[in-house]
Amino acid sequence: MRTLLPFVKQYKKELILGPFFKLLEAVSELLLPLFMAKLIDQGIRSNNLTEVYHYAFIMLIMTLAGLACVMICQYYASVASQGFGTELREALYKKINQFSYKQLDDYGADTLVTRMTNDINQLQNALAMLIRLVIRAPFLSIGSVIMAFYIHPKTALIFLVTLPIFFLLLLVLMKKTIPLYKKAQAKTDELNRTLQENLMGIRVIRAFAQQSNQTKRVATNSDELAATSLSAIKISTLLNPLTTFIMNIAILLLLYFSGKEVNIGNLQQGEVVALVNYLMQMLLALIVVSNLVVIFTKAATSANRVTDILDLPIEEELGKRTHETIIDTHQPVVLSVDQLSFQYPNQNGWTLTDITFKANVNQTLGIIGATGSGKSSLVQLLPRFYEWQKGHIHLFNQDITSLNLDTLRHPIRLVPQKSSLLSGTIRSNLLFGKNDATEQDMWEALNIAQAKEFVEQLPEQLDAPVSEKGDNFSGGQKQRLAIARGLIAKPALLILDDSLSALDYKTDLQLRQALKQQLPNTTLIIISQRVHSIKQADHILVMDNGQIVGQGNHQTLLNDCATYQAIVASQEQTKEEASYE
Structure with missing residues (x-):
C-alpha cells in the first residue's frame, strides 16, 4: 500500500x-x-x-x-x-x-x-x-x-x-x-x-x-x-x-x-x-x-x-551491470558472441548451447534452421530481451551487460517474425522508427523496403490509415512497412527475424540488394527458413536443436554441412527462384 x-x-x-x-x-x-x-x-x-x-x-x-x-x-x-x-x-x-x-x-x-x-x-x-x-x-x-x-x-x-x-x-x-x-x-x-x-x-x-x-x-x-x-x-x-x-x-x-x-x-x-x-x-x-x-x-x-x-x-535492475556507456561504432567487429548458452525460465533443457560467432561491419549474416532450432531465441538475446545463463555477447567490443539498455538498443533494430503495425497512419508508424524522420527519410526507407510503389498508389500516401495490427494491408505489404520502419534510422545492426517470408522471390532479392547498396554502414542479420533469402550472405550459421552445426558461405556449407545440404535438398529450386538468381 x-x-x-x-x-x-x-x-x-x-x-x-x-x-x-x-x-x-x-x-x-x-x-x-x-x-x-x-x-x-x-x-x-x-x-x-x-x-x-x-x-x-x-x-x-x-x-x-x-x-x-x-x-x-x-x-x-x-x-x-x-x-x-x-x-x-x-x-x-x-x-x-x-x-x-x-x-x-x-x-x-x-x-x-x-x-x-x-x-x-x-x-x-x-x-x-x-x-x-x-x-x-x-x-x-x-x-x-x-x-x-x-x-x-x-x-x-x-x-x-x-x-x-x-x-x-x-x-x-x-x-x-x-x-x-x-x-x-x-x-x-x-x-x-x-x-x-x-x-x-x-x-x-x-x-x-x-x-x-x-x-x-x-x-x-x-x-x-x-x-x-x-x-x-x-x-x-x-x-x-x-x-x-x-x-x-x-x-x-x-x-x-x-x-x-x-x-x-x-x-x-x-x-x-x-x-x-x-x-x-x-x-x-x-x-x-x-x-x-x-x-x-x-x-x-x-x-x-x-x-x-x-x-x-x-x-x-535485472541485468548484471548497467552503466551509462557511449558505444564506439567505429569498430571492425560489430557483434561477437562467445560460448553462449540460454534456457527460458521454468523450462527444462537448454534452448541454446555453446553459440559462438562474429559479424563484421557491412557484413550480411544469414541464420537458417528448422522451426524450433533457436534462431529467434538467439537474436532476442542481442538487445537483452532475455538474460542468458552462460557466455558473453559483445557489441562493438563492449560487453552488452555493461551497457545501459537504451544505449545498447539505440544502434540495433529488430524486425520480428510477426509484422505488427500500430494503428494510425503509415507516417506515424515510420516516425515510430525515427522520431525526427523527414518525408525524404520516409520515402527513402520505403524505397529500400520495396514499399514505395504501393504506398504511392494509395490516395493518402504517407497519411494512409493503418488499422489495428495493420490488418488493412496484405502480409507482404505489412512486412515491407515493418522493415521500412526498422531501417529508417539506418541502424548499425539490422536484424530481420524471418521478416521476408511473405515476399515473393523477386521482391526478396531486390530488398536485400537495396539494403546492401544503400546502407553500406549497416550490418545485416537475416533469419530465414528459405535458402534463397540467405544464400548470398557473407557468412551463414546453420542451427539445429539450439546449436550451430555449420558455419561458412553457401558453397562451403554445401560441401561440408549435412544439415544445410538436407535443407537445400528439401527446397528444390523452382523456375521462379532460378530466374532471379
Whole structure:
C-alpha cells in the first residue's frame, strides 16, 4: 500500500476539504430531526404558525447548506479519484513498458490489461468513497446514538441493543462474501485471457473450424464468473432486507416504549418522530459502512495486484551491470558472441548451447534452421530481451551487460517474425522508427523496403490509415512497412527475424540488394527458413536443436554441412527462384 501513497498525497487538499464538507452535511442531517421535533411540539401542537415558519425556514436553510456541502465534496472526490486513477494508470503502463520479455511472459497480457482497467477502477471508486462516506457514515451512526440519548436516554437503549445484532449480521455476511469477491476477480482474469486468445487467433480458429468449441470455452469461463459473482451477490443482497427487518423491529419497539413515555408525559410526539428518524439514520449509515467494507475489500485485492507490478524491479535492475556507456561504432567487429548458452525460465533443457560467432561491419549474416532450432531465441538475446545463463555477447567490443539498455538498443533494430503495425497512419508508424524522420527519410526507407510503389498508389500516401495490427494491408505489404520502419534510422545492426517470408522471390532479392547498396554502414542479420533469402550472405550459421552445426558461405556449407545440404535438398529450386538468381 505504501507504493500508492505518493499518488494519493498529491490530492491532500481534496482529501481534507472533501470529508470536511461532507462532515458539515452530516451535522446538518443530524440536526434536522431535532428541529423537526421542535416544529411539531412547539409549532403544530400549539397551532403556532410563527414557530412552524421559523423552524421550517431553519430546516430549509440547513437542507440547502447540506446540498451545497455535498456538491463541493462530490467535486473534490471526482477530482481526486479521476486524477489518482489517471496517474496510476500511466505509471503502471510506463512500468509495464520496462518489463523484460520474461516478465511479460510471466504475467501475460490478459492480467496486465485487467490490472490497468478493472483494478484501477476499483481503486478509483474506493478513493471516491473514502472522501464521500468514510467519515460521514460512522459519524452519522455515532451521532444518531448520541442525539437519541440527548432526547431520551431510556428509550435510546434500544439503539444499543440494535447495534450488536447488526454488526453480527454484517460479520457473518462479510466472512462469506469476501472470498467470493476475490475468486470473482481471478475468474475475470481467466475470462479475459480466453477472450484475448480467441480474438487474436480468430483466423486460426476459423481455419480449423473450431468456432463451436471455442464458443463453448468462452461460455464456460463466462458461466463460472457469473456463478461466482452471483453467489457473492446473493449473500450481499441479504444485507438490505435483513437490515430493514431489524430496523422495522427496532422501530416497533421504539414506538411501543416511547408511546408509554408519551402517556406519562416524559416524552413528546415530536421527539418520538426524531427518535424514529435517528434510528433509521443509524441503520442506513451502518448499511453504508457494510457496503464500504465490500468496496474496500475489493480495492485491497486490487491494490495488491497493482503494487505487485509497480514494486517489481525495472528491466535495468535485472541485468548484471548497467552503466551509462557511449558505444564506439567505429569498430571492425560489430557483434561477437562467445560460448553462449540460454534456457527460458521454468523450462527444462537448454534452448541454446555453446553459440559462438562474429559479424563484421557491412557484413550480411544469414541464420537458417528448422522451426524450433533457436534462431529467434538467439537474436532476442542481442538487445537483452532475455538474460542468458552462460557466455558473453559483445557489441562493438563492449560487453552488452555493461551497457545501459537504451544505449545498447539505440544502434540495433529488430524486425520480428510477426509484422505488427500500430494503428494510425503509415507516417506515424515510420516516425515510430525515427522520431525526427523527414518525408525524404520516409520515402527513402520505403524505397529500400520495396514499399514505395504501393504506398504511392494509395490516395493518402504517407497519411494512409493503418488499422489495428495493420490488418488493412496484405502480409507482404505489412512486412515491407515493418522493415521500412526498422531501417529508417539506418541502424548499425539490422536484424530481420524471418521478416521476408511473405515476399515473393523477386521482391526478396531486390530488398536485400537495396539494403546492401544503400546502407553500406549497416550490418545485416537475416533469419530465414528459405535458402534463397540467405544464400548470398557473407557468412551463414546453420542451427539445429539450439546449436550451430555449420558455419561458412553457401558453397562451403554445401560441401561440408549435412544439415544445410538436407535443407537445400528439401527446397528444390523452382523456375521462379532460378530466374532471379
